[in-house]
Every structure is written in structure tokens, then in C-alpha cells.
Amino acid sequence: MVNCQHYTFRVIWSAEDQEFVGLCAEFPSLSYLDQDQIVALKGITGLVKDLVNRLDSEQEQVPLPISERSYSGSLEIQITPELHRSLAIAAAEQNVDLNQLISDRLQD
DSSP: OOOGGGSOEEEEEETTTTEEEEEETTOTTOEEEESSHHHHHHHHHHHHHHHHHHHHHTTOOOOOOGGGSOOOSOOOOOOOHHHHHHHHHHHHHTTSOHHHHHHHHHHO
């Protein structure tokens, strides 16, 4: 069974709702609103735990926490030829590999 504490939780302020919103990246359709930031975090963690227990009892697929997934470090994306050319020029001008230039820009 998945350890629910390993999921990716965050709490943000919602200007629209005038409350804190507890969120879980692995379950984007879930949220928990509260005036108190700590209560919003406890609320979303409780919702996730209940859902994981229900999915598990119904033998449904439970998402693996992002922190427990493995990543290759390789990412393929589609960009316009114009952007590709522009990035290649920038990489050449900086005397770096195109992959290094893109990686550096993604980290900014």
C-alpha cells in the first residue's frame, strides 16, 4: 500500500475564495478550502488518505507518489523550427551544447 505522506501537498491562498486551498499534485481534482492554512493542509491530506484507502479496497489503481517515481532525465518536446534555430544560435554564441542551454534555462 502507498504511504499517503509521500504525496506532493501544497497550500496556496485563493484570492477568489478568500481561503487557503490544500492541493495534492497526484490528485489534481481534489482540493480542500479553509480559513486556516494548517487546517487546509490537514484537510487535503485526509481527503487523499480516504481516497487512497477507498481505491485500494476496491482494487483500483492508486497513483504512485511523484517522489517515488523514477525519471530518466530525458525529455522530448516539440517546438517550432524558428524557436529551435533561435536556441541553437544562443547555444553557439555561449559556446555550450544546446541541451545544456535548455536545461539551464529550465532551471531559472
